[in-house]
Amino acid sequence: MTELIQNREDFLKNLTEKLGIERQPVESHPFEPMNQLPHETLSGKTQDELLQVAKERVKKIHTNIVETKQADLEGIINELIGKWGNGKVLLPTDNRFKEVGLNQFDANDYANHSVDFDRAFWQKGADYREENIQTASEANVAVAFAEFLLAESGSIVVETHAGQGRSLHFLPTHYISIVPKSKIVPRSTQAADFYHEKRAKGETLGSAIHFISGPSNSGDIEMQLVVGLHGPIEVVYVVVEDL
Amino acid sequence: MGLKTSEKPLLERLKDSEKDVFMQKAVAKAQDAQWEKREGARDELGNWEQWRELGEQIRQHTIAYLPDYLEQFSDNVAKQGGKVFFAQTAQEAQDYVKRLIIEKQIKKVVKSKSMVTTEVDIDPMLLDLEGVNVMETDLAEFILQMDDWDEPSHIVFPSIHKNREQIRQVFEKKLGYKGDNEPVNLARCAREVMRKFFLEADMGITGCNFAVADSGIINLDTNEGNADLTISVPKTQVVLMGMERIVPTMKEAEVLDNLLARSAVGQTLTTYVTFAGKKAEDESDGPEDFHVVILDNGRSNALGTAFQSVLQCIRCGSCLNVCPVYRHIGGHGYGSIYPGPIGAVLSPVLGGYKQFGELPYASSLCGACTETCPVKIPLHELLIEHRRVMTNELGMQHGFDDFQMKVIGKGTSTPWMFKSAMTFAHAGSAPLSKKKNISVENMYDYGGYIDKGPGMVKGWTDVRDLPRPPKGSENFRSWYKNRQKAGDK
Ligand code: SF4
Numbered sequence: 001m002t003e004l005i006q007n008r009e010d011f012l013k014n015l016t017e018k019l020g021i022e023r024q025p026v027e028s029h030p031f032e033p034m035n036q037l038p039h040e041t042l043s044g045k046t047q048d049e050l051l052q053v054a055k056e057r058v059k060k061i062h063t064n065i066v067e068t069k070q071a072d073l074e075g076i077i078n079e080l081i082g083k084w085g086n087g088k089v090l091l092p093t094d095n096r097f098k099e100v101g102l103n104q105f106d107a108n109d110y111a112n113h114s115v116d117f118d119r120a121f122w123q124k125g126a127d128y129r130e131e132n133i134q135t136a137s138e139a140n141v142a143v144a145f146a147e148f149l150l151a152e153s154g155s156i157v158v159e160t161h162a163g164q165g166r167s168l169h170f171l172p173t174h175y176i177s178i179v180p181k182s183k184i185v186p187r188s189t190q191a192a193d194f195y196h197e198k199r200a201k202g203e204t205l206g207s208a209i210h211f212i213s214g215p216s217n218s219g220d221i222e223m224q225l226v227v228g229l230h231g232p233i234e235v236v237y238v239v240v241e242d243l
Numbered sequence: 244m245g246l247k248t249s250e251k252p253l254l255e256r257l258k259d260s261e262k263d264v265f266m267q268k269a270v271a272k273a274q275d276a277q278w279e280k281r282e283g284a285r286d287e288l289g290n291w292e293q294w295r296e297l298g299e300q301i302r303q304h305t306i307a308y309l310p311d312y313l314e315q316f317s318d319n320v321a322k323q324g325g326k327v328f329f330a331q332t333a334q335e336a337q338d339y340v341k342r343l344i345i346e347k348q349i350k351k352v353v354k355s356k357s358m359v360t361t362e363v364d365i366d367p368m369l370l371d372l373e374g375v376n377v378m379e380t381d382l383a384e385f386i387l388q389m390d391d392w393d394e395p396s397h398i399v400f401p402s403i404h405k406n407r408e409q410i411r412q413v414f415e416k417k418l419g420y421k422g423d424n425e426p427v428n429l430a431r432c433a434r435e436v437m438r439k440f441f442l443e444a445d446m447g448i449t450g451c452n453f454a455v456a457d458s459g460i461i462n463l464d465t466n467e468g469n470a471d472l473t474i475s476v477p478k479t480q481v482v483l484m485g486m487e488r489i490v491p492t493m494k495e496a497e498v499l500d501n502l503l504a505r506s507a508v509g510q511t512l513t514t515y516v517t518f519a520g521k522k523a524e525d526e527s528d529g530p531e532d533f534h535v536v537i538l539d540n541g542r543s544n545a546l547g548t549a550f551q552s553v554l555q556c557i558r559c560g561s562c563l564n565v566c567p568v569y570r571h572i573g574g575h576g577y578g579s580i581y582p583g584p585i586g587a588v589l590s591p592v593l594g595g596y597k598q599f600g601e602l603p604y605a606s607s608l609c610g611a612c613t614e615t616c617p618v619k620i621p622l623h624e625l626l627i628e629h630r631r632v633m634t635n636e637l638g639m640q641h642g643f644d645d646f647q648m649k650v651i652g653k654g655t656s657t658p659w660m661f662k663s664a665m666t667f668a669h670a671g672s673a674p675l676s677k678k679k680n681i682s683v684e685n686m687y688d689y690g691g692y693i694d695k696g697p698g699m700v701k702g703w704t705d706v707r708d709l710p711r712p713p714k715g716s717e718n719f720r721s722w723y724k725n726r727q728k729a730g731d732k
Binding site (some may be wrong): 002004005006007008010011013014015016018019020021023024026029030032033034035037039041057061062113122123124125126127128131132133137141150152153154155161164165166167169170171178187189191192193195196200203205206207208209210211212213214215216217218219220221222223224226227228229230231232 | 255267269272273276288289293294296300301304305307308309310311312314315317318320321323324325327328330331335342352380381382383388401402403407410426427429431434437438442456457458466467468469471472474475476478491492493494495496497498500508510511512513514516517518519520521522524525526527528529530531537539543546547566621633634641650653658671
């Protein structure tokens with residue numbers, strides 16, 4: 001299996017023949033949407049109004065929103081972790097912790113700040129694959145930043161980077177998402193636009209982008225909702241008003 | 244299992260389904276629950292018709308330029324070091340995965356629910372491989388696997404034909420589960436069993452809701468979180484996708500994710516909406532080895548024909564949930580892994596009329612499927628087109644006339660398919676304000692059934708054109724006879 005793309009030419013030739021077209025570069029037929037509904041829906045709202053929309057929505061997806069000021073953020077998070085019984089807390093290696101004053105979660109500084117739980121960091125680099133996955137599967141809680149909060153669906157958006165892998169969001173039992181209030185947007189449209197533009201500008205994207213709406217769930221047994229299946233069984237969004 | 248799920252002739256399968264009262268109740272319950280959620284979610288969004296038009300436009304555009312987008316997509320996967328295999332047939336797709344497993348000496352495979360993996364018969368192949376263990380990680384599929392690989396009965400709820408007690412018994416027998424039959428406890432048991440397996444898995448197999456052409460990534464919509472683990476933990480990932488499941492950019496994927504979640508499960512978005520490809524160099528989890536298998540397997544038969552629009556399908560299952568025939572016979576009755584109205588249109592395209600030519604007749608042509616489809620596939624018109632092609636172009640008339648007669652009950656057998664389609668509440672009896680109680684039976688009152696449509700082949704299908712359905716209590720046959728006498732078509 002050395003060739004990266006196999007059997008393409010014959011396959012596509014069959015399609016073009018059946019369609020009765022010639023192959024063209026995609027730039028020659030850009031998609032022009034017939035309406036702007038995705039952008040019009042929930043447009044023109046203030047951050048406060050969007051937060052209100054999100055607060056209504058999360059009630060339906062078994063998720064809590066806690067509002068706080070930056071000064072109280074640390075206390076709120078420690079309280080949540082305590083409520084869940086402390087234990088191992090998994091953290092991304094992320095400079096934003098320091099920027100918002102959560103030095104206890106800063107990978108370079110955490111040792112100087114004592115807490116009631118064990119902290120483990122998502123280690124940077126491919127060599128730490130097994131170790132990171134193992135830690136995530138043992139973690140009682142994960143705490144990470146949201147890139148966006150989508151008001152309409154009550155979803156947080158996360159993007160992978162070296163210091164924050166994919167399974168950090170899925171293996172721990174509980175999950176806390178820190179959401180700067182300025183990062184609340186109307187809906188998934190704005191998140192898709194953001195990543196679309198980022199790519200268009202030639203910037204590198206994380207290899208995985210997740211929109212996550214609360215805890216995992218399933219209705220597969222007699223259509224009765226069960227909250228908490230593969231992913232976290234409890235999720236809290238902490239919205240920071242002055243960020 | 245492949246496309247075909249049963250060797251029995253359709254009439255026999257229908258009789259089996261008719262006897263399965265639990266299944267019918269389960270399907271009815273699922274349909275009614277979905278009805279409320281789905282319509283609620285669409286109402287809440289607003290402008291539903293315009294959203295559908297946008298969805299249709301995206302899908303039509305992509306299919307019209309399918310070769311170009313597939314080329315762009317595969318180039319982008321390759322740019323990241325991923326591999327793309329174009330498979331003309333299910334066998335080619337299966338063989339590719341098999342070679343990969345043998346070459347890489349894979350021991351444990353985790354799968355997340357996908358119709359395409361069933362279509363290419365991945366499971367029996369995996370089970371035949373010495374030393375390879377496989378686990379279905381979607382809860383419904385896990386239940387089916389534990390019950391000796393029972394077949395799925397619904398696109399979105401594959402195990403609705405099983406109740407909690409049946410599931411408890413299966414878990415007790417297969418997993419040594421000692422608890423009660425509460426869904427949450429059953430689910431926790433499944434979580435533990437699967438979690439352990441996940442952590443040891445070296446290959447993940449997923450389907451694909453949408454492939455994003457301009458970035459070479461895959462978009463997956465799920466609720467349970469199993470797909471996200473499947474693309475995180477194992478070092479090797481294989482994506483099996485129908486060739487039509489592609490969109491130009493993340494922007495169009497986002498629109499379809501919205502339509503899909505509202506239509507399939509009545510949610511704003513599914514709990515997890517994920518866009519992911521091969522892991523980046525400096526990242527530690529995610530697939531180091533990333534393979535996408537793009538499958539034709541008969542789909543191209545639809546291109547350039549009246550059936551091209553069937554490739555617009557986003558597998559939301561909505562047409563199943565509004566179908567009175569599906570309500571009565573359930574998924575297994577169709578004998579194809581793609582059941583319901585979409586299955587009745589798609590299966591003959593993929594598998595041919597010889598295997599699936601009866602399915603376009605397993606429909607009341609009420610039009611509810613067309614009306615609910617979020618990407619505006621004219622399903623009931625395509626069912627009629629199938630009949631037309633078979634009758635006029637392929638000269639298959641005789642056999643199907645016979646079939647039609649038998650099903651309709653103009654001869655001797657029971658006309659239950661009809662009855663199931665025709666026991667709506669009377670149009671005047673339920674005001675629109677009673678939205679909460681909408682079900683397949685009374686949807687007419689909600690404006691659910693459409694009244695326009697092309698001319699029908701003569702016979703029982705004319706029923707669709709009738710001005711209003713009979714009262715539930717009225718005997719359909721006498722009513723129908725009266726209409727015929729009156730010449731009122
Ligand atoms: S045909 Fe339409 S309604 Fe049916 S599953 Fe496909 S997209 Fe959904």
